[in-house]
Amino acid sequence: MKIPRVTVVTLGVADFRKATKFYEAVLGTPPNTSYDGVTFIELPGTWISLFPLENLAKDISSEVPVTRSGFSGITLAHNVRSKDDVIAIIKRAKSAGARVMKEPQETFWGGFSGYFADLDGYCWEVAWGPMFEFSENGELRFKGNA
């Protein structure tokens, strides 16, 4: 068996078309909408897919409630190459309808980051950190780790 990876992060969304437009605007990547009822955003490394919340819940089990409340408990991070990128992406997300949860700022761990919530309230951290670098194919790594 190969090294495992997260292949897809699926977000259960209330309004499938709006969510697709939102992510196209924020990520600047054309979504794959050729499959009925699901959008795949084929990012390098790990895809994002958008799927109506109730369909996602039902796909797991009839025991899973189709409602959400409180905090999802999960955040998605998008590490970038500079503080300016953090600012630009948070701004772009806001223009696309995101709610800025934390304006870009210095962090306690020596980085610089902000958070936005997407149309369904899922939280993204956009972050830069001095301890991170990127491999040739764009994967995140700690500096000094080959």
Added chain:
Amino acid sequence: MKIPRVTVVTLGVADFRKATKFYEAVLGTPPNTSYDGVTFIELPGTWISLFPLENLAKDISSEVPVTRSGFSGITLAHNVRSKDDVIAIIKRAKSAGARVMKEPQETFWGGFSGYFADLDGYCWEVAWGPMFEFSENGELRFKGNA
């Protein structure tokens, strides 16, 4: 700006040490525990990090509730290379303490998959599908897409 990617998926967990052990057992990858209060599982493509739920909520905003209820709304998928891999990984997760939400089975979309919930209830789909293949570096792609 490079093509965006999800660099890290952070799971807010109730018991940090138990969650770290669970993911080490399921993924078979040694976690990086050299940073205080956070575990990084440096998978190819996109990392997983484990962080106490209340710290994660607070890191976003004091407005975010530190409790969760119902369905998180998000699933993580681990696409694999065969039906046997689906069965083996669901079994391994169960041995590590996961709750099997859906036993491995044929799916309506022509694949074969099962779901498990981790110690905090976050749901993973382990899936094989005839329309998927993997690039040389292990990234998921649709067959026929270069």
